[in-house]
Amino acid sequence: MKIILANPRGFCAGVNMAIASLETALQQFGTPLYVYHEIVHNRPVVERFRNQGVVFVESIDEIPVGATVLYSAHGVSPVIRTLSSERQLRAIDATCPLVTKVHKEAVRYAKEGYTIILVGHEGHDEVIGTMGEAPEHMILVQDIHDVAKLTLPADSKLAYLTQTTLSVDETEGIIDALKQKYPQIVGPAKADICYATQNRQEAVKELAGICDVVLVLGSQNSSNSNRLAEIAKVMGKPAYLIDRVQELSLDWFQPNDTVLITAGASAPEENVQACVEFLRDRFQADVEQRTIREEHVSFPLPVELRVLIR
Incomplete structure (x- = not known):
């Protein structure tokens, strides 16, 4: 077996910032700490923080008056900001820029x-x-x-x-x-699809054609992860979207397959590597990295946290 690891894959700059924001908030304020919606759309990430005492809520009304709330990477509407203010919450905005x-x-x-x-x-x-x-x-x-x-x-x-x-x-x-x-319709100067989404899709488009099976690490509620699996399927390749190595099935593979592994923008690299090790152990797989595009983007922590850790 041969494994091709797609680059870029996994965490984007916005996800890195959101996760770092929550980790920093935990250090600064302890628990209970509340997050409005999932911090990112990834089940293992959410479970890890929940085990540390983070409380994920779907309504601002669930948060006690005066508590600390962190807005997820996906952003919130002005109504949510107003409701937070009315409840005197300390709000940390981890929305992706x-x-x-x-x-x-x-x-x-x-x-x-x-x-x-x-x-x-x-x-x-x-x-x-x-x-x-x-x-x-x-x-x-x-x-x-x-x-x-x-x-x-x-x-x-x-x-x-x-x-x-x-x-x-x-x-x-x-x-x-x-x-x-509507020929008169106007749009933004640059497409709003984020660089990370586009880069991960380009990598799948370029590499899936030389592979027999495609594995996408990511959660079912992750839009960008689902798109990666869909692209591979459109190209006629069997593609599987999974969160963890425990979800792998040996029935998906033949001993001499070439397997493309990628990850959505909110999927941890440790879960990618666990899948690589599984296939190495079972099929003596060789691993090759293929880089389609370099990424050098980073975003600073929210200002609410930067002022605390100067």
Whole structure:
């Protein structure tokens, strides 16, 4: 067996920042410490912090007055910030800066009188937060069929934004459909799909063709991890999305397979390496690293933490 490890893979700069923020908050404030939504969409990461006393909540009302809350990497709406203030919470904002960028674009377009078409997945934490910036100005579309159903006047003042963790190809198709239907629609200067999402997808597209099986480390509720598995399947490759090595099945492999292993932007590298060791032990697999693109991006801790650790 041969294992090809895709680079880049795993934690992006936004996830690194969010996890470092929670670790630092634990050191500074101890427990109980509350996080609004999952810190990132990865079950092993969430379980690790829960075991350390972190409490993940789906409503600000669940947090005691005056406690400390950390906002997840996916961002929150202004309503959540207001509710936190009303409960006198110490709020730490670990929103990924690339998500914050989309929020700011939504506010700007709304102030300029645009109706905003948001391309994203209904119910995703990032989409909920973004739509909360200008709910009266925003319409969600999930695919080209939703675009076809739009009944806005032909001369509407329109802009589009995108969820950062979608597939490049999927988003391009929806945006093309929007432009065909509404040629006057405008969008941000740069695509809102984050660099990490795009880079991980490019690596799968380039490497899956020479492999027999694709393993994606990531959770079922991780949008970008699901996209990696979908890309491999579209290329005709069996692809499996798993959190941990314990979920591997020997039935997925033949002794002489070439196996591509990658990881979503919120999946820990330790879980990748556990899968590598499993396949080494069972199939005497050789391992090769393949780098498609270098990444040198980092984000600072939230200002609420930086002022405490100067």
